[in-house]
Amino acid sequence: MQKHVVNVSVNPRGSLETLSQREVHQLSEAGSGSTYSLFRQCALAILNTGAQIDNAKTILEAYEDFEVRIHQQDRGVRLELLNAPADAFVDGEMIASTREMLFSALRDIVYTESELGSPLIDLSSSPGITDYVFQLLRNARTLLPGVEPKMVVCWGGHSINSEEYKYSKKVGHELGLRSLDICTGCGPGVMKGPMKGATIAHAKQRIRGGRYLGLTEPGIIAAEAPNPIVNELVILPDIEKRLEAFVRVGHGIIIFPGGVGTAEEFLYLLGILLHPDNQGVPFPVILTGPKSAEAYLQQLHDFVGATLGADAQSRYQVIIDDPAQVAVQMAAGLRKVREFRRERNDAFHFNWLLKIEEGFQRPFDPTHENMASLQLTRAVPAHELAANLRRAFSGIVAGNVKDNGIRRIEEHGPYEIRGEAHIMQPLDELLQAFVAQHRMKLPGGSAYVPCYRVVS
Amino acid sequence: MQKHVVNVSVNPRGSLETLSQREVHQLSEAGSGSTYSLFRQCALAILNTGAQIDNAKTILEAYEDFEVRIHQQDRGVRLELLNAPADAFVDGEMIASTREMLFSALRDIVYTESELGSPLIDLSSSPGITDYVFQLLRNARTLLPGVEPKMVVCWGGHSINSEEYKYSKKVGHELGLRSLDICTGCGPGVMKGPMKGATIAHAKQRIRGGRYLGLTEPGIIAAEAPNPIVNELVILPDIEKRLEAFVRVGHGIIIFPGGVGTAEEFLYLLGILLHPDNQGVPFPVILTGPKSAEAYLQQLHDFVGATLGADAQSRYQVIIDDPAQVAVQMAAGLRKVREFRRERNDAFHFNWLLKIEEGFQRPFDPTHENMASLQLTRAVPAHELAANLRRAFSGIVAGNVKDNGIRRIEEHGPYEIRGEAHIMQPLDELLQAFVAQHRMKLPGGSAYVPCYRVVS
Amino acid sequence: MQKHVVNVSVNPRGSLETLSQREVHQLSEAGSGSTYSLFRQCALAILNTGAQIDNAKTILEAYEDFEVRIHQQDRGVRLELLNAPADAFVDGEMIASTREMLFSALRDIVYTESELGSPLIDLSSSPGITDYVFQLLRNARTLLPGVEPKMVVCWGGHSINSEEYKYSKKVGHELGLRSLDICTGCGPGVMKGPMKGATIAHAKQRIRGGRYLGLTEPGIIAAEAPNPIVNELVILPDIEKRLEAFVRVGHGIIIFPGGVGTAEEFLYLLGILLHPDNQGVPFPVILTGPKSAEAYLQQLHDFVGATLGADAQSRYQVIIDDPAQVAVQMAAGLRKVREFRRERNDAFHFNWLLKIEEGFQRPFDPTHENMASLQLTRAVPAHELAANLRRAFSGIVAGNVKDNGIRRIEEHGPYEIRGEAHIMQPLDELLQAFVAQHRMKLPGGSAYVPCYRVVS
Amino acid sequence: MQKHVVNVSVNPRGSLETLSQREVHQLSEAGSGSTYSLFRQCALAILNTGAQIDNAKTILEAYEDFEVRIHQQDRGVRLELLNAPADAFVDGEMIASTREMLFSALRDIVYTESELGSPLIDLSSSPGITDYVFQLLRNARTLLPGVEPKMVVCWGGHSINSEEYKYSKKVGHELGLRSLDICTGCGPGVMKGPMKGATIAHAKQRIRGGRYLGLTEPGIIAAEAPNPIVNELVILPDIEKRLEAFVRVGHGIIIFPGGVGTAEEFLYLLGILLHPDNQGVPFPVILTGPKSAEAYLQQLHDFVGATLGADAQSRYQVIIDDPAQVAVQMAAGLRKVREFRRERNDAFHFNWLLKIEEGFQRPFDPTHENMASLQLTRAVPAHELAANLRRAFSGIVAGNVKDNGIRRIEEHGPYEIRGEAHIMQPLDELLQAFVAQHRMKLPGGSAYVPCYRVVS
Secondary structure, three states, rough: OOOOEEEEOOOOOHHHOOOOOOHHHHHHHHOOOOHHHHHHHHHHHHHEEEEEHHOOOHHHHHOOOEEEEEEEEEOEEEEEEEEEEEEEEEEEEEEEEHHHHHHHHHHHHHHHHHHHHOOOOOOHHHHHHHHHHHHHHHOOOOOOOOOOOOOEEEEOOOOOOOOHHHHHHHHHHHHHHHOOEEEEOOOHHHEEEEHHHHHHHHHHHOEEEEEEEEEEEEHOOOOOOOOOOEEEEEEOOOOHHHHHHHHOOOOEEEEEEHHHHHHHHHHHHHHHHHHHHHHHOOOOOEEOOHHHHHHHHHHHHHHHHHOOOOHHHHEEEEEEHHHHHHHHHHHHHHHHHHHHHHHHHHOOOOOOOOOHHHHHOOOOOOOOOHHHHHOOOOOOOHHHHHHHHHHHHHHHHHHHHHHHHHHHHHHHHEEOOOHHHHHHHHHHHHHHHHHOOOOOOOHHHOOOOOOOOEEE | OOOOOOEEEOOOOHHHHOHHHHHHHHHHHHHOOOOOHHHHHHHHHHHHOOOOOHHHHHHHOOOOOOOOEEEOOOOEEEEEEEEEEEEEOOOEOOHHHHHHHHHHHHHHHHHHHHHHHOOOOOOHHHHHHHHHHHHHHHHHHOOOOHHHHHEEEEEEHHHHHOHHHHHHHHHHHHOOOOOOOEEEEOHHHHOOOOHHHHHHHHHHHHOOOOEEEEEEEHHHHOOOOOHHHHHEEEEEEHHHHHHHHHHOOOEEEEEEEOOOOHHHHHHHHHHHHHHHHOOOOOOEEEEEEEEHHHHHHHHHHHHHHEEEEEEEEHHOEEEEHHHHHHHHHHHHHHHHHHHHHHHHHHOOOOOOOOOHHHHHOOOOOOOOHHHHOOOOOOOOOOHHHHHHHHHHHHHHHHHHHHHHHHHHHHHHEEEEOOOOOHHHHHHHHHHHHHOOOOOOOOOHHOOOOOOOOEEO | OOEEEEEEEEEEOHHOOOOOOOHHHHHHOOOOOOOHHHHHHHHHHHHOOOOOOHHHHHHHHOOOOEEEEEEOOOOOEEEEEEEEHHHHEOEEOOOOHHHHOOOOHHHHHHHHHHOOOOOOOOOOOHHHHHHHHHHHHHHHOOOOOOOOOOOEEEEEEOOHHHHHHHHHHHHHHHHHOOEEEEOOOOOHHHHHHHHHHHHHHHHHHHOOOOOOEEEEEEEOOOOOOOOOOOOOOEOOOOHHEEEEEEHOOOOEEEEEOHHHHHHHHHHHHHHHHHHHOOOOOOOOOEEEEEEEHHHHHHHHHHHHHHHHOOOHHHEEEEEOOOHHHHHHHHHHHHHHHHHHHHHHHHOOOOOOOOOOOHHHHHOOOHHHHHOOOOOOOOOHHHHHHHHHHHHHHHHHHHHHHHHHHHHHHEEEEEEEEOEOOHHHHHHHHHHHHHOOEEOOOOHOOOOOOOOOOEEO | OOOOEEEEEEEOOHHHHHHOHHHHHHHHHHOOOOHHHHHHHHHHHHHOOOOOOHHHHHHHHHHOOEEEEEEEEEEEEEEEEEEHHHHHEOEEEEEEHHHHHHHHHHHHHHHHHOOOOOOOOOOHHHHHHHHHHHHHHHHHHOHHHHHOOOOEEEEOOOOHHHHHHHHHHHHHHHHOOOOEEEEOOOOHHHOOOHHHHHHHHHHOOOOOOEEEEEHHHHHHHHOOOOOOOEEEEOOOOOOOOOHHHHHHOOOEEEEOOOOHHHHHHHHHHHHHHOOOOOOOOOOOOEEEEEEHHHHHHHHHHHHHHHHHHHHHHOOOEEEEHHHHHHHHHHHHHHHHHHHHHHHHHOOOOOOOOOOOOHHHHHHOOHHHHHHOOOOOOOOOHHHHHHHHHHHHHHHHHHHHHHHHHHHHHHHHOOOEOOOOHHHHHHHHHHHHHHOOOOOOOOHHHHHOOOEEEOOO
């Protein structure tokens, strides 16, 4: 792979412009200390924004001599980039959006590092974690007071087919025509399509200040580099905080076709919405895709019905091949959100009223023990079942495709899961369908063999 | 053709918001008098913005029951639309850009009508025509004082192939990355590609207020409906005034592959730039296209060399398949324009210093007599030869493809042209190449037969 | 009188930035032709803005070598000032507001001159005159569409005592606290006080874009130079058009103590409001002053009652020594104006619905013949009587204090007026009071002798 | 004293709009806990903005039933005011600037309280204190990056005579005409005059966004309530941090006539500027006043010469009765500040390079012991002598006029000061002059008796 590189020096914009001497000193340590490789990796991903390669490894290897140095100067901070990908520059000058994202990454990484010791941060309790997510988003200037609810989160695959991509663009266009903003995981595929569609629609509606919010985390930013339309980038410290950010900042969610990750996110969302405390909280959710994805969506919908029941199905709508209708329904849902928050005097910019149990805020480690103790039975409340299903799903996927999951299976044999048959069977079928539709890639193209067995 | 229609009522924005009672009265007459069909036709084209059909006839026929009524009310003016294409509306509300363009059309048509009687308008002299073009553009708020030269005119075909379209988008992207604005004829093809590319680039560079200026005229707006990216629309009264607007408002021109119309525009431009008075006036011109268009561009370039000479060739650059280089060269050219105007204290927003002879400001009617009296010889000055070539070119095209041209040839036989062989031969070859490359469509797919003969 | 002068060159801002070559040429003629002395006089007044001298003659004499030259340059127009008052400059640079006003004057004078020949201007009819006033105000960018009614006209004396001045400032402060804008005749005294008070109040209310509109005319600008708070200046061509501008652009009027000019304006206003066509048109009018002015205001009020009747008195409120109450009542009146115009779909920026008879749009020349034919009897409708009273008043003042009036009386003896005694007597008393209160200065401090006699 | 009071409820603006649930909870505690009386006192001072009484005690007593309650609501915070001074309201609505200042006070008080426990705040070291001042100012959004140096601090008395007040207004007008901003202690007198003058000048120069920054502290806000022109208010926690804020945020300082407080501030400033580390740091200082204050200024100047020497005198200019010259010199000084910071890459918004010794950052308690150990001799370096003089000055003033100082003298007899005679004598003379000029008021109008004796 041939590559052009450049060496440049850039000054910050935004909240990094007014730093105290102490903060600048702390920042410059980020250029050498433990956070260095983290920042370097994010920086490289951002500098590759818009490039066609979306394989993290390839990028990292292609630019292994890339370096970023943070210089302290009385007036503030300056970044020096060595051997940086030339595509991020025009006539030697860094593209404005790239520069913005670069300093967004620095801002968030430094914030994450520096605040951890603060007595104001309490990661040991559920409200403390929520507070931390709030602080981080506010520090990133993502929380705009007084703006009416119009942030639509779009979830779905990052490597979908062309038809599904075009469909996501059309939905984004219809959302944009109705003045709605877009929030995604900020990579390609469904994370880009709706933003692109909305950009054109906002231009048509003469809307300045349309928001294209990308929420990512260090573990995936390299694989899913921010697309160039993102105009607000926030790097959350881990998957769980990123998920919480989505549901607290978004006013509604659209789920497009995707892989196992999308299905997990869907279960995460249902687990929260089914919590009794959230029963009266309006939160529009739409499952949608083009005609060609109808079977897939139907199966997902049936799976929810079979496992979590009709009540769970009633928390979302399924709309096939009708972008305008998706936007019309979403807009209607957002009006209810607005009224609800107004009545309760709740903020528009952060969904404080949504109850998220601590279990959703902590990572799940799929050991054999953890998998064996999951309660997959309709005897537990639906929101707990949803949470457990998400964990089982996550574990099974790991057992099939992830390095440490596969190793565990090789060592200890298949997971033993204490699940009801009419829960485990639809789950099994769903996974098989994912494989058949190439939405889950097995290592070496091997046949799908369940890595678990049901113990009754 | 199935169609959805709606009936709505809209209020104006911009300069039509403060009208005197007399002006409102005059406007409402436009809803019934001689200007009505003109305005109705423009309105219909604008309401079809973004639709895929770009056949004027089809649109007009599809919506033959479309009506637009202008209502007088004390506070101003209101448009009532009956049986309007539903695509221009979202949930019953007109898309903002469509509404803007609709009132731009009304503004320009009324201005054209109302000012004609004014003693301040003198269409009988060359400076008077220039003054009129200026007034019209100023009335449309197109002339922004103090803005540095950065308006790049893009000329080229409206029905080019996909590769050429993508190339024009890439060039627009590179122009936009360098903060340049785009001006085109405002339809599809090359009129849209550069604007689309620039939109994305402006977003990346966080440039608000990027300009996408479309200059059109009533005769072609239906066939080349404004693309939805256009955010400033001006309707000039005829072809010649539209051409003058291009060269006075644009600071540089890029010529992409196109049909005979594009070639005519190129000759028009060369005719002006070769005028002795314009010798020192900087005006960057670039002829460019993708690799696949190299032969075509080379032939055009050779034709200029063979007929107008090396001096004419020196007034533009040819750049093949290199969008970034096109933008770099254009930006360099614009810096010279800026310095030149600054030294001369000339306006940035209107190229007063460019000499345009009256011949270029008047239409050419290709009668046999007019064709016979064209002087196509290197004995006349190059700028006159360019002007005559443009006329000859225009006449021959009419003789081959336009209704009244074909009829004239049928009646009176081929045009007799008093041209030098080494001018007429390259011209003939160029036209044949256009046919071969499907850039000029002959009626009924007939073979190309020259509709002229050279008399020496 | 010692004076500092400077020579400088300034470029325009605003609508004079985009001129055609023809217009620049026309402008530069204003530097030498018949309009030169007009413009020079206005320019000198503006350059003396804020200076303490408010005697036109003194200024003109002090700077008799002041010259202003208008230079044509391709890019536009440039003013060269020779021997200009140094107070208008800071470190050699002209104060921004002075520069703005200078070009406002040029704009209006040139507009007045250049439009006179246009077929769009018809000064022979009443609607034509109104249309002309509208055009001129629009050209000055005074008419802002969509802004709610909040322009309060303040009329009153320009050489009032300190207590009355402070009172006008307090009223302006209260108006400003309620987000209202101020329009005056733009000189000192009552023309400045309310603007000053409103400026501080707008700052307190964090209102940016507060408007301080000054309407003047060439005949008085030298004597009543624009105060430096004025941020929009319009020079109407004569007294009658200026008066019409006040009542069409203002949404309400406050009348403070003043001299005979103020009384004339009050009669002008009553004459219009009493017209039967204007019966239903809401137009808040308040007569107000400090405690010390109570007797004066009471007399004016009684005079209206005695001559025009209770109906005339009901068209305004009298409020003594209560600035907050004045503002509260005015704000309430403006809400009615807003509702009325909304219902009628009338513009907020120009009071089209107000009927102004042609008699009010034409100057009155107080010859003996004209004075003798005035009908000063309650037999005529009140609005006609008001108009005639205004004329009588104007004539008597001229006969007492103005050069050509005094000469006429010397030549032909006192005016013979065919008025009812119970109209003429209160008028006579009112004039005597004006003299007693030093609101009308007689030549050489002579005793007040009526210059008319009533013929029955 | 008659008073009107109102009960209202207001919502915040600015940084208090996006609070976390934890922060809102903390805030609402400020409504009951130890910070309550502090906030109540500031709130009352702010609600009296613009009132004529400037006696803290009077205000506090007049509104002793005033209460402010802080309510928590999901969406944020709300203030309920009971028995609040009616002057702060217009038709029942709080004046925008008052509301802004009210929430500024809340913001700063809560910040001060909440940050004290943070490990990021270190008040035990000199850099730590500077960092804290920076944090507080940044939290108040006072530090605007990228703005050129133009913040002029004006120091001087708050109860000066009318001539001195008018002079300060004229100086502010000249500063404003040159686009400079004003920072003062935010009360009446010299703290108001320059702001008022600059407001009018900024309006004349069409400058929007002129800054009128008031820095105060809880101990004096009641006595020196923010004048209504202040558009940025910051409440620093104590005198020393307020002084540091002045010299770090201001780019130049003008010293007007004032009382002993002003003289102390002047010595504080000289003490800093004379520090060897600050030798090359440009910092324009001007001592100025009207003709009538010439003797006073001369004496102050002579005192500096006699005690600190000619070098100290060279750090400032004395300009008598020439407002324009003051502004011209200040503007020239600011250009040097700009160049200096640009060369050093230092921030424009905070003077990091200025060395402030810890002694200046800590309060001085004038016990007999502390007074006795002051080294008032030219044997110590000038900057230390300046610091000690400031302390001696402060102690002597306390011994003469402040409650606890007088008590100390009554108990232990006069301070024994180990000072050189040619330092102590001018100091003594200066103090006597202050008394003679009524710039220092002795208790009960008693005669000035030195409360110290020099021990050699």
